[in-house]
Amino acid sequence: MTPALRIEGLSKTYDDTGGLLRRAGAGGFQALSGFDLTVDAGAFFGLLGPNGAGKTTLISAVCNLIRVTAGEISVFGEAHDAMSARRLVGLAEQDVNLDRFLDVEETLVYHGGYYGMARGQARRRAREMMDIFDLSGKAGVRAPKLSGGMRRRLLLARALMHEPRLVILDEPTASVDFELRLELWRYIRRLHDEGATILLTTHYLEEAEELCDEIALIRSGRLLARNSADGLRAAYGVRTLADVYVRAMGGERDVSQPA
Ligand SMILES: Nc1ncnc2c1ncn2[C@@H]1O[C@H](COP(=O)(O)OP(=O)(O)OP(=O)(O)O)[C@@H](O)[C@H]1O
Numbered sequence: 001m002t003p004a005l006r007i008e009g010l011s012k013t014y015d016d017t018g019g020l021l022r023r024a025g026a027g028g029f030q031a032l033s034g035f036d037l038t039v040d041a042g043a044f045f046g047l048l049g050p051n052g053a054g055k056t057t058l059i060s061a062v063c064n065l066i067r068v069t070a071g072e073i074s075v076f077g078e079a080h081d082a083m084s085a086r087r088l089v090g091l092a093e094q095d096v097n098l099d100r101f102l103d104v105e106e107t108l109v110y111h112g113g114y115y116g117m118a119r120g121q122a123r124r125r126a127r128e129m130m131d132i133f134d135l136s137g138k139a140g141v142r143a144p145k146l147s148g149g150m151r152r153r154l155l156l157a158r159a160l161m162h163e164p165r166l167v168i169l170d171e172p173t174a175s176v177d178f179e180l181r182l183e184l185w186r187y188i189r190r191l192h193d194e195g196a197t198i199l200l201t202t203h204y205l206e207e208a209e210e211l212c213d214e215i216a217l218i219r220s221g222r223l224l225a226r227n228s229a230d231g232l233r234a235a236y237g238v239r240t241l242a243d244v245y246v247r248a249m250g251g252e253r254d255v256s257q258p259a
Pocket residue numbers: 014015029031049050051052053054055056057058094
């Protein structure tokens with residue numbers, strides 16, 4: 001079966017444009033190097049790694065938000081920068097980047113428009129999203145007047161507007177309360193049950209454990225290991241995912257090849 005995502009030899013060096021600000025010979029910062037990753041269609045896949053590991057860089061490359069230095073990326077078998085591939089991906093970014101001048105409904109409808117949805121269709125889908133994400137009572141409210149949790153929900157609703165088959169969530173539950181976290185888990189699980197492939201980053205190990213059937217550990221722009229939570233525990237010979245994380249990030253062993 002064609003994988004949802006295939007990344008081969010991906011490298012990203014920031015500030016590699018040779019621009020005026022770059023001192024001669026200074027080089028750039030290598031955020032990813034020689035990164036290979038395949039995510040099967042229908043997977044619930046987690047990316048784990050410390051701040052600065054390269055998770056958002058990886059996602060930004062997949063979503064054409066940055067220019068890659070080297071490597072190939074395909075989405076359901078199509079080059080990631082093709083229009084058809086872009087339509088297959090929905091992204092909720094780590095930063096809550098909502099337009100402060102748009103209300104909830106406009107945020108969703110305009111997004112539908114960017115993805116080629118007819119206005120009537122976009123409005124219908126927006127109503128459905130507002131219903132699912134409990135935002136119907138806030139349809140006419142602009143982003144700055146929403147609570148933090150509502151903004152998170154709107155971000156997720158917007159990512160799902162055009163019914164993407166690959167949903168990428170960059171720390172979707174960062175700084176949300178316990179109740180909303182459980183609610184978001186429920187939404188995301190439902191999405192997965194309905195057939196979407198999920199790629200999620202998180203710093204909450206219990207979240208990765210609870211939701212993901214496969215986990216990739218990343219450090220300093222390199223893939224250290226990928227496996228199920230059970231597989232990782234077995235490979236590192238420890239009892240908890242936290243122990244796996246500490247060992248992997250401590251660099252004790254490289255188990256990037258499944259046993
Ligand atoms: N636009 C940029 N220009 C230069 N360097 C960047 C840029 N964006 C990210 N970096 C650097 O690339 C590295 C990886 O950053 P990235 O945002 O991908 O990490 P991350 O794994 O998402 O971390 P976090 O868990 O903190 O979100 C960091 O050292 C960061 O400073």
